[in-house]
Amino acid sequence: MRPGVLGERTRITFIVGVHSARQGLSLAALVLVFSLAGARAREAWPEPGQAGDVPAVIIGTSTGGSAARRYGDMRNVVDDFGAKGNVQVVGVTAAIASGSTALTAIGARFDCAQLNGLAAAGTPALVEVPGAGGSPWISLKTTISACAEASRITLATPAVRALRAVPITLVWGVDDSAAFAACAGAPRMCFVPAATYFVRDARIASGASLFGDAGLAYGEALPNGKASPQILAAPGATNVLDVAGSRNISLRGIVINCNSEPGVNGISGGSTLMELRRVTVQSCPGKGLGGGTRDTYTHIATIIGSEFIHNGTGISNLVDSTVFGGAVTSSSGNGIDMAAGSAKNNFIGLRVEWNRMDGYHFYKANFQQTIGGALDHNFRNGASVKNSIVLLSGVAFHRNGAADTGEPLADAHVAVAGPASKVVITGGMSEVGRNHDGTGNVSPKYFLYLGESTESPASVTITGTDATGFKTAFSVGGTPRRYHVDGVAGAMSVSNVSQPQVIGGKSLWGRGTVRILAGATETVTVPCYSPLAAVGPHAPYAFTLFVYASDNTIGEVHSASFDLVVDSGAVGGGSAIPLASRAYGETNGSGYFTFSKDTGTLRLSILDYRTDGDSFTLAIRNAGANPVGVGWELK
Numbered sequence: 001m002r003p004g005v006l007g008e009r010t011r012i013t014f015i016v017g018v019h020s021a022r023q024g025l026s027l028a029a030l031v032l033v034f035s036l037a038g039a040r041a042r043e044a045w046p047e048p049g050q051a052g053d054v055p056a057v058i059i060g061t062s063t064g065g066s067a068a069r070r071y072g073d074m075r076n077v078v079d080d081f082g083a084k085g086n087v088q089v090v091g092v093t094a095a096i097a098s099g100s101t102a103l104t105a106i107g108a109r110f111d112c113a114q115l116n117g118l119a120a121a122g123t124p125a126l127v128e129v130p131g132a133g134g135s136p137w138i139s140l141k142t143t144i145s146a147c148a149e150a151s152r153i154t155l156a157t158p159a160v161r162a163l164r165a166v167p168i169t170l171v172w173g174v175d176d177s178a179a180f181a182a183c184a185g186a187p188r189m190c191f192v193p194a195a196t197y198f199v200r201d202a203r204i205a206s207g208a209s210l211f212g213d214a215g216l217a218y219g220e221a222l223p224n225g226k227a228s229p230q231i232l233a234a235p236g237a238t239n240v241l242d243v244a245g246s247r248n249i250s251l252r253g254i255v256i257n258c259n260s261e262p263g264v265n266g267i268s269g270g271s272t273l274m275e276l277r278r279v280t281v282q283s284c285p286g287k288g289l290g291g292g293t294r295d296t297y298t299h300i301a302t303i304i305g306s307e308f309i310h311n312g313t314g315i316s317n318l319v320d321s322t323v324f325g326g327a328v329t330s331s332s333g334n335g336i337d338m339a340a341g342s343a344k345n346n347f348i349g350l351r352v353e354w355n356r357m358d359g360y361h362f363y364k365a366n367f368q369q370t371i372g373g374a375l376d377h378n379f380r381n382g383a384s385v386k387n388s389i390v391l392l393s394g395v396a397f398h399r400n401g402a403a404d405t406g407e408p409l410a411d412a413h414v415a416v417a418g419p420a421s422k423v424v425i426t427g428g429m430s431e432v433g434r435n436h437d438g439t440g441n442v443s444p445k446y447f448l449y450l451g452e453s454t455e456s457p458a459s460v461t462i463t464g465t466d467a468t469g470f471k472t473a474f475s476v477g478g479t480p481r482r483y484h485v486d487g488v489a490g491a492m493s494v495s496n497v498s499q500p501q502v503i504g505g506k507s508l509w510g511r512g513t514v515r516i517l518a519g520a521t522e523t524v525t526v527p528c529y530s531p532l533a534a535v536g537p538h539a540p541y542a543f544t545l546f547v548y549a550s551d552n553t554i555g556e557v558h559s560a561s562f563d564l565v566v567d568s569g570a571v572g573g574g575s576a577i578p579l580a581s582r583a584y585g586e587t588n589g590s591g592y593f594t595f596s597k598d599t600g601t602l603r604l605s606i607l608d609y610r611t612d613g614d615s616f617t618l619a620i621r622n623a624g625a626n627p628v629g630v631g632w633e634l635k
Contacts, residue, residue, distance in 0.1 A: 076183050076188060076189065076190050076191065077183070077190070077191045077192075077193065078176065078179050078180055078183045078190060078191070078192050078193070078197070079179075079193065080183070081178075081179040081180075081182040081183045082176075082178065082179040082182070083176040083179035083180065083183075083197060084173070084174040084176060084179075084197075085176065085193065085195025085196060085197050086114070086125075086173050086174055086195070086196075087171065087172070087173030087174075087195075087196040087197060087198050087230075087232055088108075088170075088171070088172055088173055088196070089169060089170075089171050089196065089232075090105075090107060090108055090109075090169070090170055091107065091167065091168075091169050091170075092105040092106060092107040092108045092167070092168060092169075092170045093105070093106040093107060093165055093166070093167055093168075094106075094129065094132075094163045094165075094166055094167075094168050094170065095163055095164055095165050095166070096129070096132055096155075096159045096162065096163050097159065097162050098158075098159055098160065098161060098162040099158045099159065100158055100159055101145070101154050101155040101156070101157070101158050101159075102152065102154060102155075103129060103132075103152070103153050103154075103155055103159075104151060104152050105151055105152070105153070105170050106151050107151070108150065108151055108153075108170060109150050109151070110147050110149070110150050110151070110152075110153055110172075111147075112147035112148070112149065112150070115144050115146075115147040115153065116146060116147050118144075118174060119143075119144065119145055119146060123174065123175075124143035124144055124145060124156065125143060125144045125172050125173055125174050126141070126142075126143055126144075126172065126173060126174070126175055126198055126234060126235060127141075127142060127143060127144050127153070127155065127170070127171070127172040128140070128141050128170070128171045128172070128235060128259075129142075129155070129159070129163070129168070129170065130168045130169060130170075131161060131163055131166060131168060132159040132160065132161055132162075132163055133159075133160055133161065134160040134161050135161065136161075138161075140155070140157065140159055140160065141235040141236075142155050142156045142157035143155070143156045143157075144156070144172060171232070171259065173196065173197075173198050174198065175198045175199075175200070175234050176197040176198055176199055177198070177199050177200050177201065177202050177234060180197070180199050180202035180210075180231075180241075181202045181203050183210075184202065184203070184204045184205060184208040184209075184210045185203055185204075185205045185208070186205055186207075186208065187205060187206060187207025187208055188207070188208060188209070189208075189209040189211065190208060190209065190210050190211070191211060191212065192210060192211065192212040192229040192231070192254055193212070193229065194212070194213065194214075194227035194228055194229055195227075195229065195230070196230040196232060197229070197230065197231050197232065198232055198233075198234040199231050199232070199233070199234055199237070199240055199241070200233060200234035200235075200236055200237030200238075200239075200240065201237055201238055201239055201240075201242050202240070202241055202242065203242050203246075204241055204242065204243045204246055204249050204251075205246060205249075206245075206246045206247040206248055206249065207247070207248050207249070208246070208249055208250075209249065209250040209251075209252070210241070210249075210250070210251050210252075210254065211250065211251070211252035211253050211254065212228065212229035212252070212253040212254045213228065213229070213253050214228035214229055214230075214253045214254055214255045214278065214279075214280065215228060215278070228253075228254075228255055229253070229254050229255065230255045230257060231254060231255065231256050231257065232257050232258075232259045233257070233258040233259050233261040233264045233284070235261065237258075237261060237264050238263075238264065238265065238268075239264065239265045239266070239267065239268040239286075239291070240256050240258060240264065240265070240266050240267070240284075241256065241266070241267050241268065242268045243267060243268050243270065243271040243274060244268050244269065244270030244271065245270055245271070246270075246271045246272075246274075247271070247272045247273050248272075248273045249271060249273070249274050249275070250274070250275040250277070251267070251274070251275070251276050251277075251279050252275070252276075252277045252278055252279065253277070253278050253279070254279055254280075255279075255280045255282070256279070256280065256281045256282070256284075257282050257283050258281075258282070258283050258284035258285065258286070258311075259283060260283050260285060261285070262285055263285055263286050264284055264285060264286050265284055265286035265287045265288070265289075265290065265291040266281035266282075266284040266286075266287070266288045266289065266308075266311065267281060267288070267289045267290075268290070268291060268296075269287075269289070269290040269291055269296035269297055269298050269316070269317055270296060270297065270298065271298055271299070271301070272299040272300055273299070273300045273301075274298065274300075274301045274302075275301070275302050275303075275304075276289075276301065276302070276303040276304070276306050277303075277304045277305060277306070278304075278305050278306065279303075279306040279307075280306065280307045280308075280309065281306070281307070281308050281309070281311065282307070282308070282309040282310050282311065283309075283310045283311070284310075284311040284312065285311070285312045285332070286311070286312050286313075287311060287312060287313045287314075287315075287316050288308035288309075288311040288313065288314045288315060288328075288331075289303075289308065289314070289315045289316065290313065290315065290316030290317050290337075291316065296316070296317055297317045297318070297319050297341060297342070298317065298318050298319065298321060299318075299319045299320060299321070300319070300320045300321060301318060301321040301322070301323075302321070302322050302324075303315075303321070303322070303323040303324065303326070304324045304325060304326070305324070305325045305326050306325075306326045307326050307327050307328075307329075308326075308327070308328045308329070308331075308335075309327070309329055309330055310329075310330045310331070310332075311331050311332075312331065312332050312333050313331055313333045313334055313335075313336075313337050314328035314329075314331045314334075314335045314336055314337075314352075314355070315328060315335075315336050315337070316336075316337045316338070316339070317337070317338065317339055317341070317342050318338065318342055318345045319341070319342060319343055319344065319345070320343070320344050320345070321345050321346070322345070322346045322347075322348065323336075323345070323346070323347045323348070323350055324346075324348045324349060324350075325348070325349050325350065326350060326351070327350065327351040327352070327353070328350065328351070328352045328353075328355070328359075329351065329352070329353050329354050329355065330354045330355065330356075331355040331356065331357070332356050332357075333355070333356065333357045334355060334357045334358045334359075334360075334361040335352045335353075335355035335357075335358070335359045335360065335361075335378065336352060336359070336360045336361065337361045338360070338361065338362050338363070338365035338368060338388075339363050339364065339365065340363060340364035340365070341364070341365075342362075342365040342366075342368070343365065343366045343367055343368075344366070344367045344368075345365075345367075345368050345369070346369045346371065347360075347368070347369065347370045347371070347373065348371045348372060348373070349371070349372045349373050350370075350372075350373040351373060351374050351376070352373065352374070352375050352376075352378065352382075353374065353375070353376035353377055353378065354376070354377050354378065354379075355378045355379065356378075356379045356380075356403075357378070357379060357380050358378060358380045358381045358382070358383065358384040359375045359378035359381070359382045359383060359400065360375070360382070360383040360384065360390075361383075361384045362383070362384065362385045362386065362388035362390055363386050363387065363388065364386070364387045364388060364420075365388045365389075365390075366388060366389045367389050368388065368389065368390045368391070369390075369391045369393070370383070370390070370391065370392050370393070370395055371391075371393050371394060371395075372393070372394045372395065373395060373396070374395070374396040374397075374398065375395060375396070375397050375398070375400055375413065376396075376397075376398040376399060376400070377398065377399045377400065377402050377435070378400045378401075378402070379401075379402050379403040380400070380401065380403060380405065380410040380411075381400055381401060381409075381410060381411075381412050381413070381414065381415040381444075382395075382397050382400035382401075382412070382413045382414060382444075383413070383414045383415070384409075384410075384415050384417075385414065385415065385416045385417070385418075385421050385423055386416075386417045386418040386421060387417075387418035387419070387420040387421055388418075388420075388421055388422075389421070389422045389423075390421075390422075390423050390424075391423075391424045391426075392414065392423070392424070392425045392426075392428060393424075393425075393426050393427055393428075394426075394427045394428065395425075395428050395429075396428070396429050396430075396431075397413040397414075397428060397429065397430040397431070397447070398430070398431045398433070399431065399432070399433050399434070399435075399443050399444070400412070400413050400443065400444050401413070401441075401443040401444030401445060401446075402435075402440060402441055402443045402444075403441075404441040404443060404445075408445070408446065408449050408451070409449060409451045411443065411444050411445040411446060411449070412444050412445065412446040412447065412448060412449040413430055413444055413446070413447050413448065414447070414448050414449075415446075415448075415449045415450075415451065416448070416449070416450045416451065416458060416460060417450070417451035418451075418458065419458055420458070421458040421459070421460075422458065422459045422460075423458070423459070423460045423461070424460075424461045424462075425448070425460075425461070425462045425463075425465055426461075426462070426463045426464055426465065427463075427464050427465065428462075428465040428466070428467075429465070429466045430447050430465070430466055430467055430468070432444065447467040448460070448462065448467075462488050463488070464488075465488050466488075467488050512524055512631070512632060513629065513630065513631045513632075514620065514629075514630050515627060515628070515629050515630070516620060516621075516622040516627065516628055516629075516630055517622065517627050518622055518624060518625050518626055518627055519622065519623070520621070520622055521619055521620065521621040521622075522619075522620050522630075523618065523619050523620070524618050524620065524632065546632065546633045547620075547630065547631070547632045548630070548631050548632075549622075549628045549629065549630045549631075550628060550629045550630075551624065551626050551627075551628050552626075552627075552629070553626035553627070554626065618632070620632075
């Protein structure tokens with residue numbers, strides 16, 4: 001140990017072993033490792049999955065007759081491969097003339113000894129000067145060729161645009177890409193101490209593990225107020241970390257920040273058997289996870305408790321993968337984008353919110369399961385499904401469609417299009433509303449919107465779900481499709497549902513609820529698939545209408561059913577001719593159907609068929625003295 005040197009770590013290792021010549025075995029080795037940190041404090045190397053724990057004693061055996069393996073041979077630190085971790089991100093007041101290389105940055109506190117030493121060694125520090133690259137939003141990206149004083153440096157490239165006492169965030173430091181690639185370029189564990197690093201396209205080899213001790217950032221510079229490993233995208237990067245083609249890799253406890261470098265991805269696609277745990281990926285204009293020049297699909301990934309924030313797309317193109325917990329939020333595009341070929345993925349307990357396009361976007365993506373979690377305030381749909389097979393179970397839907405684009409296929413909690421789609425929604429809960437501060441649009445317009453389809457029908461099943469709060473909970477257009485609704489609260493305004501569900505062998509064409517004030521009349525649209533045109537002019541078609549009414553003021557509940565025989569000659573125009581035969585209710589001479597001649601509190605009439613023959617309208621009049629809640633089913 002060199003006395004008086006505090007800037008370097010010193011390791012003192014004692015190895016005690018017992019060797020048996022007869023057995024040829026090293027029976028035990030006791031290794032005590034002491035690490036003395038210098039000017040930049042380091043946390044002890046943790047055990048796998050236990051970042052922050054301090055191993056005090058390691059006891060092992062060797063069957064090859066060799067001495068016990070040194071702990072340092074299994075664990076490596078990026079600093080040991082030359083990483084400096086000296087990137088500074090500082091708010092300054094900058095001034096530079098157009099065409100000049102002399103930058104004044106009040107508040108920067110440059111370390112001239114270090115910067116001049118790096119320049120002399122041929123490894124000058126990188127620097128980004130926002131706004132000096134030609135317009136207010138373009139950075140000048142160059143290196144520092146000299147440092148004159150704590151607030152003044154000389155750039156290697158002159159400014160294109162002048163800055164005159166402008167407040168900017170200045171970023172400078174050494175490119176540590178080679179150190180990261182060397183440390184994680186072999187099947188071993190690579191520890192990243194708490195510091196800030198410039199990295200671009202660092203290759204993570206098969207079997208490698210890159211880990212630190214970061215809390216989740218959720219956009220903060222220092223996650224949870226603690227010093228953490230921050231890996232920033234160096235200028236010119238395509239991906240911060242390149243994992244394409246790698247197998248059995250692990251990323252834990254690190255923060256990846258693309259620093260809004262145009263087009264950069266945080267973690268490339270193309271890996272197989274990757275684990276992400278407690279990882280934050282933020283400010284990547286490309287994709288948080290996915291993209292790159294090779295295979296863009298990520299296979300058999302396990303992503304646990306990680307955050308994807310302010311990226312172009314949060315997560316894209318997974319296959320046979322699981323995302324558990326964490327959040328995908330504030331993307332400029334879709335939060336989670338599963339394109340053709342993405343299949344058999346599980347999204348469990350995930351918050352997908354405030355993305356400026358869809359929360360989930362599924363396109364030709366099969367067997368996607370979303371279980372639990374929340375879809376909140378995505379600017380377009382909570383989930384957009386086109387020609388995909390998707391399960392949404394136990395999801396909380398809240399205020400999606402916030403952009404109010406006017407497109408039905410963009411203003412729903414769930415929008416389904418394409419003939420090959422199969423969607424099951426079960427146990428969901430929805431809310432409609434504005435932002436927390438009361439501003440913004442009341443959104444969404446629909447709980448479910450099914451778009452046009454001219455090919456084979458899609459299949460949609462919704463059970464045990466709260467869809468209250470909508471003027472039109474479900475809106476369905478296009479050709480006949482398989483459609484099943486059961487046990488759904490608030491699904492009283494179903495628009496143009498072309499085919500019924502089947503319960504107990506009987507078709508259910510529609511159901512709903514409505515509240516009617518005393519003496520008032522409400523109309524409801526009953527969807528009806530078009531069998532009438534097929535049976536010929538004036539051939540009858542029979543329905544059964546079930547109605548129930550609850551008068552909470554006097555505590556009475558009434559119910560009745562009516563057989564309706566309808567003349568199909570009304571299809572295409574004119575008035576329908578309801579030929580009612582009494583089942584349990586009563587009819588009177590005025591064309592009304594009433595519950596009974598004793599109460600007479602509810603009257604119904606069929607007004608007419610719409611000219612398309614796909615629906616007709618019921619007028620429900622409350623003839624009583626109190627408001628009533630009315631439910632109806634047409635079978």
